[in-house]
Every structure is written in structure tokens, then in C-alpha cells.
Amino acid sequence: MAVSFVLNGEPVSLDVDPEMPLLWAVREFAGLTGTKFGCGAAQCGACTVHLEGQPVRSCSTPVSSVEGQSVTTIEGISGxxxxxxxxxxxxxxxxxxxxxxxxxxxxxxxxxxxxxxxxxxxxxxxxxxxxxxxxxxxxxxxxxxxxxxxxxx
Missing domain, CATH: 1.10.150.120 ([2Fe-2S]-binding domain)
Structure with missing residues (x-):
């Protein structure tokens, strides 16, 4: 299934399992490896990205839940x-x-x-x-x- 969202200001559509954690979609399918895997349980913060400007743990966020929204990783942070x-x-x-x-x-x-x-x-x-x-x-x-x-x- 394709999941479409805005990643660091650019529209993307990734053909991934909708339940895949956003972390893996960003790292493995979008090729942005600045966001790190730490604990996999949303406890350590290494995987923090911004979703519509708010910090979220990407290891526990299903990629399908960001459909149509804006995600910013460390590679795209600005301002x-x-x-x-x-x-x-x-x-x-x-x-x-x-x-x-x-x-x-x-x-x-x-x-x-x-x-x-x-x-x-x-x-x-x-x-x-x-x-x-x-x-x-x-x-x-x-x-x-x-x-x-x-x-x-």
C-alpha cells in the first residue's frame, strides 16, 4: 500500500506496510538515516521526528497515521x-x-x-x-x- 505524506517539505509516496513504524519507512524507504533506532518502545527519544511541528517517537508511530501530514526529520529541520x-x-x-x-x-x-x-x-x-x-x-x-x-x- 502506498502511504503519501510530506517529508522535509517534499511530497513522498512510499509503498510500505501501513503498520510499519515511521522510523523504518523514513530510514529504509526514504533513505534518511539521521533518525536513529534506540529502544523501539518510544522510551529513549533517539527516533524523535516532528509530525505537524510536534515531536513524536517514530519507532511507535505507524506510517499510515501520517498519511497527508507533514513529517520533519533531523535532515530537514530548519528555522x-x-x-x-x-x-x-x-x-x-x-x-x-x-x-x-x-x-x-x-x-x-x-x-x-x-x-x-x-x-x-x-x-x-x-x-x-x-x-x-x-x-x-x-x-x-x-x-x-x-x-x-x-x-x-
Whole structure:
């Protein structure tokens, strides 16, 4: 069955099992490998993408549920918040192993698009579903605050 949606601003139609997780459709059929498989149970956040601008776990989202909607992966992220987050991530040297970082960035961008001046509690809440096995949480929080400051001007 073909499932049609907008992927990183471009219309796509993928001939896949409608129950296939969005993660595998994006990685294996669309060839975008920036979104990572972590736990497969929507608990770690490595597979985070934006669905209509909201962060979702693509490992537990059936591809059929995105029919006609807009999906953004780490490869397609753009805008003021994305630029500020990516610059802060580099400046503060957030990644250690880097495996979880695409999901971390996707969650951070969604947070800043909705809450431009987040508190530590806002950050903790928005990022609580993203696990970093290298424990770079302090740098992640610092980078989100730095990105927010950059966005303020």
C-alpha cells in the first residue's frame, strides 16, 4: 500500500506496510538515516521526528497515521530555533558519542518553537523522554538556554 505524506517539505509516496513504524519507512524507504533506532518502545527519544511541528517517537508511530501530514526529520529541520540549537550544540560541545543527538535536537527545537524562554522545569519536561547514555544532560540544558538567548537577539 502506498502511504503519501510530506517529508522535509517534499511530497513522498512510499509503498510500505501501513503498520510499519515511521522510523523504518523514513530510514529504509526514504533513505534518511539521521533518525536513529534506540529502544523501539518510544522510551529513549533517539527516533524523535516532528509530525505537524510536534515531536513524536517514530519507532511507535505507524506510517499510515501520517498519511497527508507533514513529517520533519533531523535532515530537514530548519528555522530560527533549529539554527540556534545547532549552533549552541556545537559551541557547547554537547555530543559525546552522538547517537541520541538527532532526537535531542528535535526535542529541543520543538521546545524552543513553543517556549522561546524555557525555564529549567520546561527543559526537564520537554526533554524527559530523551535518554543520553553518555549523560550529557548538563550540556544539553546549557545549550538550550544558550539557543534561547541567541533567539532573543
Amino acid at each position: 530560527k530555533a533549529a539554527a540556534a540549537v545547532q549552533a549552541a550544540w556545537q559551541r557547547i560541545e554537547v555530543p559525546q558519542c552522538g547517537y541520541c543527538q538527532s532526537g535531542q535536537i528535535m526535542s529541543a527545537v520543538a521546545l524552543l518553537e513553543q517556549t522561546p524562554k524555557p525555564t529549567d522545569d520546561d527543559i526537564n519536561s520537554a526533554m524527559s523522554g530523551n535518554i543520553c547514555r553518555c549523560a550529557t544532560y548538563v550540556r544539553i540544558r546549557s545549550a538550550i538556554h544558550a539557543a534561547a538567548t541567541t533567539m532573543e537577539g
